[in-house]
Amino acid sequence: MTSPDMNPADVSIMQTPGQQSPNGFKSAAAKAVSKAASPWLLPLIFGVGGLLIWEFGLWATNPERFLLPRPSEIISVLSEDDRGVDNTIFESIFEASRTTGFIILSSLVVGVILGVAAALITTRFRATNEVITPLAVAMNATPIVALAPIFNNWLGLTSPRSNQAVVVLIVFFPVFINTARGLNTVDPNQIELMQSLASKPWTIIRRVRIPSALPFFFTALKLVSSLCVVAAIVAEYFGGSQSSLGSKIITYAGFTQYDAAWAAVLAGSIIGIVLYALASVAERLAMPWAHRSWNSP
Amino acid sequence: MTAERATDNPQVSEEGLQDSMDTLQDSMESRQHLLGSVAAQGVSKVFLPNSTSKVTALEDINLHISPGSFTTLIGPSGCGKSTLLRLVAGLIHPTQGVVQVNGKPADQARKDRDYGMAFQTASLFDWRTVRKNIELPLELMGWRRGARQQRAAEMLELVQLPEFADSYPSELSGGMQQRVAIARALAFKPTLLLMDEPFGALDEMTREHMQAELLHIWEETNTTIIFITHSIPEAVFLSTNVCVMTPRPGRISTQIEIDLGKRTDDTREREDFFASIVKVREALRSQEST
Numbered sequence: 001m002t003s004p005d006m007n008p009a010d011v012s013i014m015q016t017p018g019q020q021s022p023n024g025f026k027s028a029a030a031k032a033v034s035k036a037a038s039p040w041l042l043p044l045i046f047g048v049g050g051l052l053i054w055e056f057g058l059w060a061t062n063p064e065r066f067l068l069p070r071p072s073e074i075i076s077v078l079s080e081d082d083r084g085v086d087n088t089i090f091e092s093i094f095e096a097s098r099t100t101g102f103i104i105l106s107s108l109v110v111g112v113i114l115g116v117a118a119a120l121i122t123t124r125f126r127a128t129n130e131v132i133t134p135l136a137v138a139m140n141a142t143p144i145v146a147l148a149p150i151f152n153n154w155l156g157l158t159s160p161r162s163n164q165a166v167v168v169l170i171v172f173f174p175v176f177i178n179t180a181r182g183l184n185t186v187d188p189n190q191i192e193l194m195q196s197l198a199s200k201p202w203t204i205i206r207r208v209r210i211p212s213a214l215p216f217f218f219t220a221l222k223l224v225s226s227l228c229v230v231a232a233i234v235a236e237y238f239g240g241s242q243s244s245l246g247s248k249i250i251t252y253a254g255f256t257q258y259d260a261a262w263a264a265v266l267a268g269s270i271i272g273i274v275l276y277a278l279a280s281v282a283e284r285l286a287m288p289w290a291h292r293s294w295n296s297p
Numbered sequence: 298m299t300a301e302r303a304t305d306n307p308q309v310s311e312e313g314l315q316d317s318m319d320t321l322q323d324s325m326e327s328r329q330h331l332l333g334s335v336a337a338q339g340v341s342k343v344f345l346p347n348s349t350s351k352v353t354a355l356e357d358i359n360l361h362i363s364p365g366s367f368t369t370l371i372g373p374s375g376c377g378k379s380t381l382l383r384l385v386a387g388l389i390h391p392t393q394g395v396v397q398v399n400g401k402p403a404d405q406a407r408k409d410r411d412y413g414m415a416f417q418t419a420s421l422f423d424w425r426t427v428r429k430n431i432e433l434p435l436e437l438m439g440w441r442r443g444a445r446q447q448r449a450a451e452m453l454e455l456v457q458l459p460e461f462a463d464s465y466p467s468e469l470s471g472g473m474q475q476r477v478a479i480a481r482a483l484a485f486k487p488t489l490l491l492m493d494e495p496f497g498a499l500d501e502m503t504r505e506h507m508q509a510e511l512l513h514i515w516e517e518t519n520t521t522i523i524f525i526t527h528s529i530p531e532a533v534f535l536s537t538n539v540c541v542m543t544p545r546p547g548r549i550s551t552q553i554e555i556d557l558g559k560r561t562d563d564t565r566e567r568e569d570f571f572a573s574i575v576k577v578r579e580a581l582r583s584q585e586s587t
């Protein structure tokens with residue numbers, strides 16, 4: 001009997017649920033290995049390997065030092081005195097990271113709030129969609145980083161406000177577009193079900209649309225968590241605090257201290273990585289259902 | 298006749314409090330008889346009536362469904378079955394005619410949460426556990442937590458999934474998800490259950506199992522059910538009343554009463570089961586030739 005109607009597997013799932021998980025076929029040894037190999041292991045091996053190749057590749061070929069310093073040189077420069085300031089380079093870069101980090105974090109929060117608010121408003125009040133979306137698209141088509149000198153003029157050359165304005169604008173668009181998409185990518189039956197239960201539009205947004213939009217929102221959040229670092233540092237090239245990563249990179253590079261400039265760039269990427277990791281953790285916490293599967297306890 | 302009873306509900310007059318109390322009493326008593334009933338009178342539905350691409354989805358539908366019955370709407374794709382179901386649900390409004398549920402306008406019945414609904418896709422909320430999915434209508438109705446949990450447990454018992462209370466929908470098979478959807482639709486014990494091809498996506502074995510379970514639930518809860526299907530055997534096995542529909546514009550061409558007594562697995566192999574199938578099939582065929 002090979003009738004498709006008589007599938008014993010289906011029957012067993014229907015009648016004795018839970019006893020046979022798909023994972024039952026996986027051997028215990030394979031399970032143990034995959035459990036021990038935490039998600040960090042592979043990237044760690046890759047990262048350390050990359051650094052080793054960088055270090056010893058340059059040591060072997062020995063190019064001019066200003067083209068690309070070795071990782072060990074970048075680390076050792078940190079303890080040197082920073083020219084013109086009463087600090088080591090490490091202290092200068094640490095201070096600059098705090099300034100830039102604050103600009104990034106504050107703008108990220110404001111940009112995300114604005115993006116989500118715009119997405120909610122265009123979803124709830126359809127008419128506003130006709131106004132807000134073209135405006136946002138036009139804004140996004142503008143080279144926002146190129147506006148940095150203009151914002152300096154408006155908000156003060158040494159004020160962090162102009163840098164923040166650039167980052168907020170950069171963050172806003174991906175968050176707005178993705179969240180709006182998520183709010184509108186909803187199973188129409190779920191909407192009908194809510195309407196059949198006499199739900200008001202805001203109830204539907206809160207109970208159905210927002211949870212449906214979470215995966216889209218977190219995709220945007222991860223995207224902007226690195227984008228905002230780039231935006232902040234490039235904006236700082238044009239003005240803002242003298243003690244910021246962008247300003248430091250320009251200064252070090254101007255004095256041909258390329259190893260120090262590299263150290264400042266790495267500080268920027270550390271901020272980006274930390275933000276990305278935070279976004280990933282937040283995603284897991286906010287969407288426990290998306291990370292639970294048959295093989296979890 | 299059910300519709301007439303409902304429409305001539307006397308208006309509350311200003312003449313005297315006693316009078317209006319009496320009439321209110323009357324209307325509540327007449328409503329009591331109508332609980333679980335559905336009546337459609339001369340209903341038409343035209344989509345995009347003012348455009349060149351206007352579509353007459355339904356024309357002159359007259360339908361009376363008595364409390365506790367199991368009515369199936371069957372017909373080819375595009376004959377307006379789902380439109381009719383959504384009219385009964387008050388989710389869309391008729392272009393002409395009146396739809397009454399429990400003796401009141403369909404939209405009012407929707408606002409009063411008089412019916413439950415289930416679809417072809419289970420449409421469970423991924424982010425809620427099975428228990429929380431079933432509790433959703435109760436949350437919307439403002440039930441307290443303890444009462445919600447108790448009812449959810451009862452419903453899980455009814456659909457035989459108590460051990461899955463804390464699972465997420467993605468951890469369930471298609472048939473089990475559909476059972477949760479039915480439990481959710483019935484959680485607040487509505488008098489009417491509307492089902493839009495709920496078993497359409499299931500394999501044959503699961504489907505027959507679900508049909509038997511639905512009948513069991515129907516008997517236990519005494520809910521009126523309106524059920525859409527494409528399957529003739531399914532319609533015959535489940536219903537007390539099969540409405541055969543014709544397409545473009547959608548009409549109810551024939552209504553066939555099915556009297557097979559209590560259904561068991563053996564019912565599917567009985568002479569009168571096949572005879573009813575033939576009846577429904579011929580009713581569907583006859584409209585094709587015209």
